[in-house]
Amino acid sequence: MRMLKQAWLWFDDLTGVSKILGPLLDHPVPKARKSAWFYVLGSATLIAFLIQVVTGIALASGYVPSSGQAYSTLQFISGAPIGRIVRGIHYFGASAMIILIGLHTIRVYLMASYKYPRQMNWLSGVALLLLTLAMVFTGQLLRWDQTGFWSVLIAAEQAGRVPLIGNWLGHFILAGDTVGGATLSRFFVAHVFLFPGLIFLIVGFHLYLVVHNGISEPPSVDRPVDPKTYRPWFHALLAREGEPFWPDAAWRDVVFGFLVVLTVVGLAIVVGPPMLGKPPDPSIIEATPRPEWYFFWYYAILSLIPKWSEALVMVWGPAIFGAALILLPFVARKGQRSPLRRPWSFVIVAAILFMIAYYGEVGKIAPWSPRMEAPPLPVQVVGVTSGPIADGARVFHDKGCEYCHKVSGYGGIRGPDLTYAGDTLTPAQITTRIYSGAENMPSYRNNMTSDQLSALLAFLRSRHRQPIEPPPDSGQ
Ligand code: HEC
Structure with missing residues (x-):
C-alpha cells in the first residue's frame, strides 16, 4: 500500500496529473435532494462509450474490413464463445449508449440546464448525440449483411435529396455509385478512427465545461436564471451547500454505471448478439431487411409517407430538428428553468417519445417488406x-x-x-x-x-x- 502511494506521488510529481484529475473528482456540486438520480445519466453514457471502445478494439482485431472477408470474419467471431460475448456486449452496449444519451438529453432539456452559462455544454452534447447516431449508423454496415447494405442505400438516397450538394453528398457516403468495398473501407475508418476520435475530444471538452461551469442546480420556480447575477449566485450556493463530487454525489454514478455494465454483459451472455443477416447479394429479393430498433421508427415513417412529402421528411425534418437543437440555448438563454413553468417542454418530449414508440412499433412489422405469411382470405x-x-x-x-x-x-x-x-x-x-x-x-x-x-x-x-x-x- 505504501509502495503504491509512493509510486503515485512520484508519478504525480513528474506529471502533475492530480491537478487535472483533482477538480474532476472533488469539484463541488449542488446538493440535489430529490432529483439526484437524474444526474447519473451523463456518466453512464460515458461508461457505455468506454464499453464500446474496449469491445470495439477486440472486435476490430479479428475483423477484416474488405467486401470479400467482412462477413466471414464476423461469422467466425460470432462462432467463438468469447467472440460471441464480445460481439454481444458491443451490440447491447450500442443500444445502452443510445438510450442513455437520449435520457441524458431529455433530462438536460426538461431541467433547462442548457441556459446561461452552460450553452457550450449543450452544444458539445448535441455534437456527441449526432456522433453517437453516426456511430450506430456506420456500425450497421460493418456487419456487411443485407440490413446494413440496405440502410446505407436509403441514407445515400436521403443525402441525394439535399439541395445543391445532394449528388456529391450521396457519392461521398457511398464512396462511389453504389455500396461496395470502397463504402466498407470508408465506413470502417469513420467508425473506428474518425468518430471515436472526435467523441474523445468532445467528451474531454464537455467534462472540462462541467467542471468550469459547475453542474446545474436542480431547477426551482423561484430562481429564474439571470445571466448578470447567475455566476456569483451559483458560487455562493456552492459555498453554502455544495458537496464534493467524489464521493458525496459520485457513489450514485458508480452504482448506476455498475448496473449498466452488468445489464449489458448479462444480455450479451444470455441473449447473445443478433444473428447475421444474409450476406449482401442483390439477387436475393426475399430478404426482410430490418434496421436496428432505434431506427425502426424512421424507416417506418419513410415507407408510409406519401411520395410528395419525402423531401420534407428526409431533408427538412432533420434540418429543422438540428437547427432547433443548436438555437435552443441561445433563444432560451435565461429565465425559468423549472419544467413546471415550461409545460411545453413536457409536450415536446412526450410527442417525440410517442413518435419513436408508435412508429417503432409500426416499424417492427416492416411495412416496407412483403408479408410472406399472409393466410388465404377467409x-x-x-x-x-x-x-x-x-x-x-x-x-x-x-x-x-x-x-x-x-x-x-x-x-x-x-x-x-x-x-x-x-x-x-x-x-x-x-x-x-x-x-x-x-x-x-x-x-x-x-x-x-x-x-x-x-x-x-x-x-x-x-x-x-x-x-x-x-x-x-x-x-x-
Ligand atoms: C411486391 C409487392 C406487390 C405485389 C406482389 C403486388 N402488388 Fe399491386 N401494387 C404494389 C404497389 C407498391 C402498388 C402501388 C404502385 C404505385 O402506385 O406506384 C401496387 C398497385 C396495385 C394496384 C393499383 C392500386 C391503386 O389504388 O392504384 C392494383 C389494382 C394492384 N396493385 C393489384 C395487384 C394484384 C392483382 C397483384 C397480384 C397479381 C399485385 N398487385 C401484386 C405492390 C405489389
Whole structure:
C-alpha cells in the first residue's frame, strides 16, 4: 500500500496529473435532494462509450474490413464463445449508449440546464448525440449483411435529396455509385478512427465545461436564471451547500454505471448478439431487411409517407430538428428553468417519445417488406365459397398479391389497400396494373393465364363499400 502511494506521488510529481484529475473528482456540486438520480445519466453514457471502445478494439482485431472477408470474419467471431460475448456486449452496449444519451438529453432539456452559462455544454452534447447516431449508423454496415447494405442505400438516397450538394453528398457516403468495398473501407475508418476520435475530444471538452461551469442546480420556480447575477449566485450556493463530487454525489454514478455494465454483459451472455443477416447479394429479393430498433421508427415513417412529402421528411425534418437543437440555448438563454413553468417542454418530449414508440412499433412489422405469411382470405371476407369470385380470391393469395395488398384487414401494406378496389378502380386500370406492374410491384404479364386474370378481376370488382348480393347464378 505504501509502495503504491509512493509510486503515485512520484508519478504525480513528474506529471502533475492530480491537478487535472483533482477538480474532476472533488469539484463541488449542488446538493440535489430529490432529483439526484437524474444526474447519473451523463456518466453512464460515458461508461457505455468506454464499453464500446474496449469491445470495439477486440472486435476490430479479428475483423477484416474488405467486401470479400467482412462477413466471414464476423461469422467466425460470432462462432467463438468469447467472440460471441464480445460481439454481444458491443451490440447491447450500442443500444445502452443510445438510450442513455437520449435520457441524458431529455433530462438536460426538461431541467433547462442548457441556459446561461452552460450553452457550450449543450452544444458539445448535441455534437456527441449526432456522433453517437453516426456511430450506430456506420456500425450497421460493418456487419456487411443485407440490413446494413440496405440502410446505407436509403441514407445515400436521403443525402441525394439535399439541395445543391445532394449528388456529391450521396457519392461521398457511398464512396462511389453504389455500396461496395470502397463504402466498407470508408465506413470502417469513420467508425473506428474518425468518430471515436472526435467523441474523445468532445467528451474531454464537455467534462472540462462541467467542471468550469459547475453542474446545474436542480431547477426551482423561484430562481429564474439571470445571466448578470447567475455566476456569483451559483458560487455562493456552492459555498453554502455544495458537496464534493467524489464521493458525496459520485457513489450514485458508480452504482448506476455498475448496473449498466452488468445489464449489458448479462444480455450479451444470455441473449447473445443478433444473428447475421444474409450476406449482401442483390439477387436475393426475399430478404426482410430490418434496421436496428432505434431506427425502426424512421424507416417506418419513410415507407408510409406519401411520395410528395419525402423531401420534407428526409431533408427538412432533420434540418429543422438540428437547427432547433443548436438555437435552443441561445433563444432560451435565461429565465425559468423549472419544467413546471415550461409545460411545453413536457409536450415536446412526450410527442417525440410517442413518435419513436408508435412508429417503432409500426416499424417492427416492416411495412416496407412483403408479408410472406399472409393466410388465404377467409370465406367471410370473400363472401362466397365457389365461382369466379372465390377463384379470384385464391389467385389473389397464390400469386402473392396478398403479400403486398390488404383486403379487409388481411395481407401486407406495401401496396395500396384493395378492400374497396371495386369502387375505386376500373377493370381496365386493374388489368393494366397487373400486366405492367409498378415501381414496387412486379409485372404479371408472363405469369398469369387469362382465366386467372378474369377470376382476379371478378374478385377485385366485388370489393365494395356496401356488400352487393352476388347474382343468383354465381354459384354455378
Ligand atoms: C411486391 C409487392 C406487390 C405485389 C406482389 C403486388 N402488388 Fe399491386 N401494387 C404494389 C404497389 C407498391 C402498388 C402501388 C404502385 C404505385 O402506385 O406506384 C401496387 C398497385 C396495385 C394496384 C393499383 C392500386 C391503386 O389504388 O392504384 C392494383 C389494382 C394492384 N396493385 C393489384 C395487384 C394484384 C392483382 C397483384 C397480384 C397479381 C399485385 N398487385 C401484386 C405492390 C405489389
